[in-house]
Amino acid sequence: QVQLQESGPGLVKPSDTLSLNCFVSGFYISSGSYWGWIRQPPGKGLEWIGSYYQSGNTYYNPSLENRVTISGDTSKNQFSLRLNSVTAADTAIYYCAKIGQDGNVYYWGQGTLVTVSS
Amino acid sequence: DIQMTHSPSFLSASVGDTITISCRASQYIDIYLNWYQQKPGTAPRLLISAASSLQSGVPSRFSGSGSGTDFTLTISSLQPEDFATYYCQQSYGTPHLTFGGGTKVEI
Numbered sequence: 050q051v052q053l054q055e056s057g058p059g060l061v062k063p064s065d066t067l068s069l070n071c072f073v074s075g076f077y078i079s080s081g082s083y084w085g086w087i088r089q090p091p092g093k094g095l096e097w098i099g100s101y102y103q104s105g106n107t108y109y110n111p112s113l114e115n116r117v118t119i120s121g122d123t124s125k126n127q128f129s130l131r132l133n134s135v136t137a138a139d140t141a142i143y144y145c146a147k148i149g150q151d152g153n154v155y156y157w158g159q160g161t162l163v164t165v166s167s
Numbered sequence: 168d169i170q171m172t173h174s175p176s177f178l179s180a181s182v183g184d185t186i187t188i189s190c191r192a193s194q195y196i197d198i199y200l201n202w203y204q205q206k207p208g209t210a211p212r213l214l215i216s217a218a219s220s221l222q223s224g225v226p227s228r229f230s231g232s233g234s235g236t237d238f239t240l241t242i243s244s245l246q247p248e249d250f251a252t253y254y255c256q257q258s259y260g261t262p263h264l265t266f267g268g269g270t271k272v273e274i
Contacts, residue, residue, distance in 0.1 A: 083261075094268045097263070111168060152199065154213060154264075157210035
């Protein structure tokens with residue numbers, strides 16, 4: 050059974066960097082699939098942020114590409130998100146997810162709310 | 168970028184109704200279209216992949232159709248647990264994904 054668990058600060062100051070980790074159990078992140086981050090502002094829809102592939106390749110939403118970094122740590126079986134220069138518009142529930150090579154999001158973490166506020 | 172547009176954004180229905188939700192892609196995406204259900208306070212759940220393929224454990228009252236740019240999700244005989252928000256998502260551009268804005272199904 051694949052499980053994903055997000056962790057990180059729930060409050061980030063404007064202009065700071067948002068950093069989240071996603072620990073994966075039940076599947077090795079080096080064994081296939083994309084490992085992605087998806088966010089959802091309160092009361093709004095879903096936005097794909099980006100994905101990390103087993104090979105180490107990364108793919109980002111063009112609207113966030115200049116501020117985002119996703120990386121993987123196979124020794125800890127986790128992957129991470131860094132989003133620079135945050136503003137209130139980055140306040141959202143952040144989900145980590147296991148995405149198949151077919152682009153289907155099969156497994157989701159429970160989500161973690163990150164609020165950007167001074 | 169491929170944009171996904173839902174219609175309607177909100178839908179009021181009753182238990183037992185049959186409803187249809189539409190999703191349109193800004194360009195051709197073949198059948199690379201998925202549907203998710205999200206209930207308040209929980210992560211989305213994959214219902215249908217490849218436009219019409221029901222995921223394991225999803226009730227047969229859910230069905231999907233379409234190809235190219237226009238897709239529909241139909242829920243027959245709405246049940247109380249079906250009141251939720253539904254999102255379409257294109258996987259044609261994998262690994263670049265896009266979600267629609269969602270359709271909230273309310274009583």
